[in-house]
Amino acid sequence: xxxxxxxxxxxxxxxxxxxxxxxxxxxxxxxxxxxxxxxxxxxxxxxxxxxxxxxxxxxxxxxxxxxxxxxxxxxxxxxxxxxxxxxxxxxxxxxxxxxxxxxxxxxxxxxxxxxxxxxxxxxxxxxxxxxxxxxxxxxxxxxxxxxxxxxxxxxxxxxxxxxxxxxxxxxxxxxxxxxxxxxxxxxxxxxxxxxxxxxxxxxxxxxxxxxxxxxxxxxxxxxxxxxxxxxxxxxxxxxxxxxxxxxxxxxxxxxxxxxxxxxxxxxxxxxxxxxxxxxxxxxxxxxxxxxxxxxxxxxxxxxxxxxxxxxxxx
Amino acid sequence: xxxxxxxxxxxxxxxxxxxxxxxxxxxxxxxxxxxxxxxxxxxxxxxxxxxxxxxxxxxxxxxxxxxxxxxxxxxxxxxxxxxxxxxxxxxxxxxxxxxxxxxxxxxxxxxxxxxxxxxxxxxxxxxxxxxxxxxxxxxxxxxxxxxxxxxxxxxxxxxxxxxxxxxxxxxxxxxxxxxxxxxxxxxxxxxxxxxxxxxxxxxxxxxxxxxxxxxxxxxxxxxxxxxxxxxxxxxxxxxxxxxxxxxxxxxxx
Numbered sequence: 001x002x003x004x005x006x007x008x009x010x011x012x013x014x015x016x017x018x019x020x021x022x023x024x025x026x027x028x029x030x031x032x033x034x035x036x037x038x039x040x041x042x043x044x045x046x047x048x049x050x051x052x053x054x055x056x057x058x059x060x061x062x063x064x065x066x067x068x069x070x071x072x073x074x075x076x077x078x079x080x081x082x083x084x085x086x087x088x089x090x091x092x093x094x095x096x097x098x099x100x101x102x103x104x105x106x107x108x109x110x111x112x113x114x115x116x117x118x119x120x121x122x123x124x125x126x127x128x129x130x131x132x133x134x135x136x137x138x139x140x141x142x143x144x145x146x147x148x149x150x151x152x153x154x155x156x157x158x159x160x161x162x163x164x165x166x167x168x169x170x171x172x173x174x175x176x177x178x179x180x181x182x183x184x185x186x187x188x189x190x191x192x193x194x195x196x197x198x199x200x201x202x203x204x205x206x207x208x209x210x211x212x213x214x215x216x217x218x219x220x221x222x223x224x225x226x227x228x229x230x231x232x233x234x235x236x237x238x239x240x241x242x243x244x245x246x247x248x249x250x251x252x253x254x255x256x257x258x259x260x261x262x263x264x265x266x267x268x269x270x271x272x273x274x275x276x277x278x279x280x281x282x283x284x285x286x287x288x289x290x291x292x293x294x295x296x297x298x299x300x301x302x303x304x305x306x307x308x309x310x311x312x313x314x
Numbered sequence: 315x316x317x318x319x320x321x322x323x324x325x326x327x328x329x330x331x332x333x334x335x336x337x338x339x340x341x342x343x344x345x346x347x348x349x350x351x352x353x354x355x356x357x358x359x360x361x362x363x364x365x366x367x368x369x370x371x372x373x374x375x376x377x378x379x380x381x382x383x384x385x386x387x388x389x390x391x392x393x394x395x396x397x398x399x400x401x402x403x404x405x406x407x408x409x410x411x412x413x414x415x416x417x418x419x420x421x422x423x424x425x426x427x428x429x430x431x432x433x434x435x436x437x438x439x440x441x442x443x444x445x446x447x448x449x450x451x452x453x454x455x456x457x458x459x460x461x462x463x464x465x466x467x468x469x470x471x472x473x474x475x476x477x478x479x480x481x482x483x484x485x486x487x488x489x490x491x492x493x494x495x496x497x498x499x500x501x502x503x504x505x506x507x508x509x510x511x512x513x514x515x516x517x518x519x520x521x522x523x524x525x526x527x528x529x530x531x532x533x534x535x536x537x538x539x540x541x542x543x544x545x546x547x548x549x550x551x552x553x554x555x556x557x558x559x560x561x562x563x564x565x566x567x
Contacts, residue, residue: 118479119461119476119477119478119479120478120479122444122448122460123448123458123460123461124448125448126413126444126445126446126448126449126452127448127449127451127452127458128452129414129445129449130414130417130448130449130450130452130453131452131453133414134414134533135412135413135414135532135533135534136413136414136443136445136449137534138442138443138444138445139442139444148537152442152542153341153440153441153442153539154326154332154341154439154440154442155439155442156542157331157332157541157542158332158334158341158539158540158541158542159539159540159541159542160536160538160539161536161537161538161539161540162534162535162536162537163534163535163537164533164534165533165534165535166533166534202457202458202485202486202487202488203485203486203487204483204484204485205473205484205485205486206483206484207478207480207481207482207483207484208481208482209480209481209482
């Protein structure tokens with residue numbers, strides 16, 4: 001008799017041969033309480049079970065969104081005051097999220113651990129992986145298999161295909177390289193986890209954030225980037241008008257940031273947010289975005305007319 | 315009064331246009347200009363400034379790699395570091411060396427040298443990992459102040475302004491600690507000729523990872539290196555109306 005072998009029963013059959021079923025722990029990104037589930041997409045390409053970890057002072061809304069994402073099996077929620085910061089889950093008061101991650105790892109049997117390559121993900125994941133004595137793969141752009149990934153090196157001027165033979169694969173995910181996971185159709189179970197007591201080595205004092213209703217830079221579908229050629233902060237207003245019409249995010253080059261036209265968090269490029277690799281500060285070469293428009297001459301006039309045109313159309 | 319360890323990495327110079335080897339095993343490095351990683355220069359500058367403010371006593375520059383890295387250590391000494399440590403790694407070990415191995419070396423050195431601060435660059439411009447500082451802090455169980463754009467020592471604590479998504483964040487961490495330098499932390503000085511001459515007399519100690527009890531085994535292998543996909547040729551348009559029409563046709567707007 002033939003029986004349909006699904007993944008679960010195949011795994012049980014193979015257990016004596018010590019093949020581990022993929023089980024990924026994901027720290028899902030969110031921006032202003034809006035979920036941007038890119039790391040979840042990357043995790044789903046690894047295959048296997050996905051568990052999300054959410055820590056913060058008020059996790060209910062984000063946890064609810066995550067539970068609806070296709071492919072997420074379970075959410076571990078650690079809600080505690082020790083995670084106080086202006087945005088839930090993103091900023092911490094001390095080493096607690098790290099210690100939490102460590103406790104979770106000892107408790108469950110994850111084979112993979114990933115997060116978006118945000119300031120938080122880049123700050124936390126390597127610390128955790130060093131404790132596990134495994135390497136971290138930063139800013140991956142493609143998942144080829146459960147142990148093979150692609151990432152850029154030399155500011156995007158080369159691509160490296162890397163095989164990770166570690167017992168646990170830890171990686172951060174580049175936001176613009178994966179589609180957002182659908183926030184529908186999922187029905188994940190939520191489980192509360194205990195929060196560790198604060199160690200007191202670090203103290204969070206304050207933040208100064210630029211509030212924006214525009215799409216977050218690293219996951220936007222369209223980015224309009226201005227450089228020093230715009231010549232002043234006032235001219236950047238033209239950029240804002242354009243992007244408002246298009247529903248795009250605004251970026252700028254390091255030169256413009258240094259010249260004081262715009263705040264540092266809008267910087268794109270190797271040393272700013274990696275949207276897609278930028279080499280030439282005066283042209284916009286965003287290799288991984290789908291369409292690139294370079295405007296060289298008469299920038300002011302072109303933007304003004306484009307805004308006018310789009311206003312006319314809508 | 316304290317001792318600071320600063321890590322410096324020898325990388326292909328930032329202005330060089332890199333080429334992928336025809337056999338796709340890596341990037342061409344032979345005969346190519348190398349220099350100190352720009353973020354490491356910023357780290358050195360910060361350490362030397364702290365010493366000039368008399369907040370720390372000694373700055374030790376550390377680099378891991380083959381003989382050539384001593385040039386990079388000499389540059390750090392010319393910028394104002396007091397002495398250097400060259401951890402010899404060459405051949406296959408050097409090619410496979412990554413943040414995990416380096417962080418183990420730094421953690422061991424920090425204990426040996428009784429350092430109170432380790433300042434590293436945020437990332438190297440070759441592998442773009444952005445991990446070594448965080449990993450070193452984990453191995454030592456020290457707090458980390460990463461992507462630092464401003465550092466102030468306040469008694470036994472360090473106030474760090476960090477560059478994060480969305481703006482800046484200020485944290486206060488206790489020493490000993492690990493800091494990683496971001497671009498806006500400072501503007502590194504040029505080594506002047508008198509300082510370059512003085513640097514020749516400063517000591518660089520030699521050691522091997524085994525002397526520090528560090529295992530250099532790496533479990534990450536690079537299968538191949540490729541050029542990024544070439545973009546299709548561009549289309550030039552003359553007027554804004556043409557541009558909008560093209561974007562419409564393309565499905566972009």
